[in-house]
Amino acid sequence: MNQNGKRVLVVDDEPHLIKSLTFVLSKEGYEIDSAMDGVEALEKIRKSKPNLVFLDVMMPKKNGYDVCREVKADPSLRDVYIIMLTAKGQAVDKAKAFESQADEFISKPFSPLGVVARVKELLK
Template identity: 45%
Template sequence: MAAGSVLVVDDEANIALSLEYLMKEQGFDVRVARDGEAALEALRDRLPDVMLLDVMMPKRDGFDVCQTVRATPEWAGLRIIMLTAKGRAVEQEKGLALGADDYITKPFSTRDVVARVRHYMPGADS
């Protein structure tokens, strides 16, 4: 039984691959989407426990995806951790205002990402 499921949404292949590898190493069931449209398709297919969502992407950016998720009642329980190179406070406030649960700026510490994903998993007690 997997420890939980994670959807990694990032258009940068190296970041998506490293996050996918990192999450699988932790025993999570992982899927990857490379843009906002693909992310929403993946959510329609099967809802993960946690979504790692990049902000700057083609088609639909992370803010738009976050807003769409929060406007969809069936997805209300999804935990969203936004990832972005935009570390300015105004960007973080916007992400959190749109319903993100947490915000991680790039470059990020892998240990920090793992700790935050574990924190938002259902039944997490660590």
């Protein structure tokens, strides 16, 4: 099932999470790329302008909140949909994600199939 070139970037410093999301999303026909830290994420977002980014909060080099702020401050990237991922599911963490202009917030662990359903809904 081809999703018409819709691109998704998965940014996390946990390889197993990247593999899991890459597996379920690529099976649905999305073009998947990944990054392991915030600096690499910004480079890839600026270069490929993905439709959607799964962005971990706690990463080396640059955290997800800072990456999100930089992306949303750039007029050419403002439309990139950002879903923050974190093991910290407290209300304060969610508030911080939305302060950094994230579009959504998902707490780990999460259901990969639930994520696929949400991506399909967002990128139709």
